[in-house]
Amino acid sequence: MKRKLIEVALPLETINRESAREKSIRHGHPSTLHLWWARRPLAAARAVLFAQLVDDPSSRPDEFPTEEAQRAERERLHGIIKDLVVWENLRNERVLAKARAEIVKSCGGNPPPILDPFAGGGTIPLEAQRLGLEAYASDLNPVAVLINKALIEIPPKFRDQPPVFSGLAQSEIRAWTRAEGLAADVRAYGTWMREEAEKRLGHLYPQATLADGSTANVIAWIWARTVTCPNPACGIEMPLVKSWWLSKKKGKEVRVVYSVVEDPSHPSGQRVKFGIESTNGRMPDFENDGTVSGRTGASCIACDALSPVSHIRDEFKAGRGNTALMAVVAEGKRQRIYCAPSDTHIAAARIQKPAHNVDGTIADNPRWFSPPAYGLTEFSDLFTNRQLTTLTTVSDLVAEARALVLRDALKAGLPEGERLEAGGTGAVAYADAVATYLGMAASVVADDLSSIVTWRSSHGTGASRSTFARQALPMTWDFTELNPFAGSAGDLATTLPGMAAVIERLPASGLARVEQRDAASQAFGPLVSTDPPYYDNIGYSDLSDFFYVWLRQSLRSVHPQLLSTMLVPKSEELVANPYRHNGRDGAKQFFEDGFRNVFANARAGARSDFPITVWYAFKQSDTSDDGTSSSGWETLLDGMVSGGWSITATWPSRSERGGRMISVGTNALASAIVLALRPRPEDAPTTDRRGLISALQSELPDALRRLQQGAIAPVDLPQAAIGPGMAVFSRYAKVLEPDGSQMTVRSALARINEILDQVLSEQEGDFDGPTRFAIAWYRQHGYNTGLFGDADNLARARNTSVERMDRDEILTSRAGKVTLIRPVDTPADYDVLTDEHTSTWEVLHHTIRILETAGVPAAGAFLATAQSRPDDAVDPDLVKELAFLLFSVAEKNGWTKDAISFNAVAQSWGDVVDASKAAPSPHEQGEFDFSEEDD
Structure with a gap:
């Protein structure tokens, strides 16, 4: 079995950084096409799909026989991912072609199609299409289906086609590539629709x-x-x-x-x-x-x-x-x-x-x-009479605009053909396609044209807050009625350009199919990558009814099958809704049974040569003192393991960075977790607790070292470590406790955490004596003061002395009191070349100071000089290991500021190492002092 890159290492920090950055991007981002809740970041989905399909170098020993060669190749592949996740490279054909070539190479020239059975906002199918893969999407919710059709199914049908709006194609000398012609028509007919609405409603x-x-x-x-x-x-x-x-x-x-x-x-x-x-x-x-x-x-x-x-x-x-x-x-x-x-x-x-x-x-x-508690029980009750008049008029204009598109498409020479819902690609289907986007635009403006909209007095000199500022419909008292012809929020004139910008940037290529289907009842042929709903976090069907009623108003004649029901289907929706399933217990049982059915079906048709990937989105209340809860993370893992899956990797995905740090000892969850899973063989063996612990002790150290060497921050190590730990646990059909009972996922997670702590502690043996002393002293006192006698005993046991470490400016020893020197207080005139005893501790602390005061280039130059020592050159990997270890100590003791510093240097380590390689020659210490003061 060839391991894939996602099962070994990811440049996680880069992926998470670009995912967070993506949240501030609006122009051209698919999220502006139509609101959907809890979308995965495009960058993260793209990286996961690439890593899901591309071989890890360890799976190709004939090409990469040594660990050094494998590591170098892994870094090359990580470089491709780092380029791939950058927003500005979304249409960079050189970057995309390089990624596609790696996928084709690892897949023997025949990459598998990708299926997302919970397609939602369409992120995963869209990014699969962008990577040159066949994309299949399904969802029970017709609003989600419509969004996916607009993203991946409709644009390829009209690829490279000029617009049909009268005179538009001739007015611009350009090649109409991808979906640019479709985008231009959406903008043009939408503008006509908006102008016509103002004529009728402006008074x-x-x-x-x-x-x-x-x-x-x-x-x-x-x-x-x-x-x-x-x-x-x-x-x-x-x-x-x-x-x-x-x-x-x-x-x-x-x-x-x-x-x-x-x-x-x-x-x-x-x-x-x-x-x-x-x-x-x-x-x-x-x-x-x-x-x-x-x-x-x-x-x-x-x-x-x-x-x-x-x-x-x-x-x-x-x-x-x-x-x-x-x-x-x-x-x-x-x-x-x-x-x-x-x-x-x-x-x-x-x-x-x-x-x-x-x-x-x-x-x-x-x-x-x-x-509804205040008598506003119908969706029409959420709008003023003027808003209802406006939205109804705009919705009706969609049909009038469609008639104009059809007339102009026939004039432009397109064959009449079948309707879009029947698979047509001619004039009739094109009119349906443009109308689909216009109907979605009418639905989008409804988010700003309801009596749930409020005024934000704290935003500059004032601005509106849309209906779905959060994932609920609150009761509002003072509300804002926006002018739909003011050129701001709620105006088609602002909605349409953003929508057209999205369409222009779509891949509009390859085979794509979108269906309305219940995930629990479908067969799984293509390779799965999906983001299923989690319990009762979001009531997708109930919330999306707000948009569905307007989409049905404008597009029922275009999508008669998809929009046939009065409201969004709900009874089969895989959400633990206690109001629909006889209370909390019934809702929990419904969700867990449905979840198991989905992944049992997926297991039946799973391929053994690729892992599937599953996103797990959590809410804060899922976490507890041991990082899990029975209704959340454990339930997911248990359902996967009992369903015949082996969990081979778990990666924390963060689209935002708050101040809260993740505790090493608790495996608390990130904003989302992506799991890689493979089908467990039918003849998988059984073991006992002792056998599991032995396997964990044998395999986890190397796996953790690879994680530390990769681009992962210490804050993410505990969650990522669950992957190789669960890979050991879930490879067995059963793990038996001493009393003969089957080990639970909760117990397995506790064993994994114990081994993680053990491995981190054992890494202390890799360090020099002064560093081992400083680690032990830091664990007891942090940067606070302790007694000389205790320090002296501790130092002697590690073959060093307090006096020596005082001279080396690792600590201060005065009047019977000993204190470690903080990074910020390390001497700025330190010369790493003339220091007789340079410890890993010193290099880390000076690097933190330089990084925080002078930036990455200066830190890289310092590291280059430290590595150039003739007798005992510094090992960069050991410095990074020390940052991981000290982060875990700081977190357990609640020393947040220290933890932030250690996490920051570790997550920047790749950049520091790159800067050290780019340094032209080892710097003299005086140059460091000058550049640092100058900065």
Whole structure:
């Protein structure tokens, strides 16, 4: 069996860094095509697919007979991955061709097709297609299926085809490659659709009249929901406001102010009047902001009566809830202009609900949906009448735009052909394709055009927060109604260019097929790489109903089979939803049974020459003191092992770096874990606990050393170490405990952690005497002070002395007290060439200081000089091992600052080593001092 690169080593830090960087990229990123929850980063998916298919050099001993040769080749392959994951190389044919060539070579000229049975947002199938592989995607959710079709199935059908919009192809002298023509048509017909919508609806969105009599375009209207005050003596229509502030930017603070005025037209005889106040740079009081107070209810601004949540709910359920306009946000010169509400703007919004709008009931699940508790039970209830009118009009325009595309495609000479859903590639199918993207655009703007949208006063001078700012539909009190023709969020004019930029960057090549299918019921032929749902983290089907009702409104005639149901199918969805499966226990059982069925089916059709890869996304509550919980990580591992799989690798995937460090002793989880698995042979042997521990002790040290030598940070070592550890455990059909019972995954993880600690401790024997002393002293005291007598005994046992280490400036020994010197306090005039006894400890600590103060080039030059010592040159691998070891000690003792420093130097070690190789010659110490001070 040839081991693949993913089963041995990955340049994990580079992959994670680019994955985190990718989160800040919007233009052209597939995530902007349509919202989907919990997408895997493109960079990580691309790297995993490459490493899943490419041989590790250890599997080709005829080409790479020595460990040194294997390591060099592994570094070369890692270099390809490092280039591959960079966002700017997404369309770099030289980089992609190099990666594809390695895949073809390792696959004997015939790479396997890739299947993602939980395709979701389409990351894995898209990256498989980018790497030149046949891509198959399936999902039960029609919104996910539509996204995948838009990414991988539709573009290849119309590859290298010029746009059909009248005169567009002739107006630009260019080669229309890939899906560029399709993108241009989406932009052109979408622009027509937007202009037509403004013609029909523009009167509903009047301009703002400013204080000087001039007018300005309105960006948004800020509304407050209202209920009748429960105090009979008051009875005013009281506003429910979370915050009065419109802008909290220093020096430009603006807030809504209010007063209670007489008004005979209101039943109570009075009403609330709203105005705008600028604090002119005064420090505002942001406390006690608004009328709504947590879950206790709201206070009346007229009489101070408290309205409990129950009263507010009853009012809305009885249809007595209302809205009041608090402010108008207009567009100024590089700033927001806040205006008080006027009768003109109030009247413009008070229109009848359109007779023809979306159907669909919101799921009654209070965990994800708050509006139903307040009587907003239908999806149409989440929009103002003006928003419903706009979104319905835009949805209807999709069909009109499709008719124009069909007319122009036939004029351009395309054969009529079949419908897109029937597999057509002619004019009719092309009209369906363009309409699909336009319908998705209409769905995207709905995210910004609902009454769940809120105003972010802390964002500059103010900005909107979309409906799905998080993975739920909350109840909002003061909400933002955006102008769909203001050239900002919620406007097709801003949505369409982003969508076209995505389409232009798609591979649009090769064979791709997307199907709506339940993963638990399908046969698995292609090689699997997938990101399955995890328990109840996200209610995909319930949440995506919000978009589905609008997609069905605009695209049901284009995708009649896919959009045939009233709402997204739910009963077979593999999510542990207690509201659907008779409580928490029933939901847990449903998920675990379904999960086992999926991977049992995958096991039945699995190939033995490639591992499958499975992403595991976790939530923070999964972690406990020993890094696992029975409903999460253990359940996944146990399901895989009991389902006949051998786990050969586990890699932590981080798309963001927080301040929390991962404990070596706990194997706490990263934001996602990717597992490599192979089918366990039917005749796999059985062993006992002693046999397992013996195998772990034999195999883990080499595996851990390879991990340390690779581009992995100490913070990720514990999770990555589970891979080779579980590979040993899961190769056996059973592991028996002394009492004859079968060893659990929890027990196996504990054994793996014990061996990991043991291996790290045994590595101390590789170091010189002073370093071994310093490790032992650091373990007991850190950089704090201890007694000379204790230090003297410890030093003698390691064949060194406190006096010598004091002279070497590893520690200070004064008045019977001994203290290790921190990296930041190591002497800047240290000369590694003239030092008689240079320890690994000293090199690490000086490297940390130089790295933190002068950067990688200076640290690399220092390392080059240390390696040039004539008698006892420094071993860079030992320095890195020491960083890993000290990180584990610091983490266990809760010394966070120390742990961060050791982790940082280890994860930068590859760059430091490269810089040392690039150093022209060993530097004189004076040069270090000068360059460091100069910096």
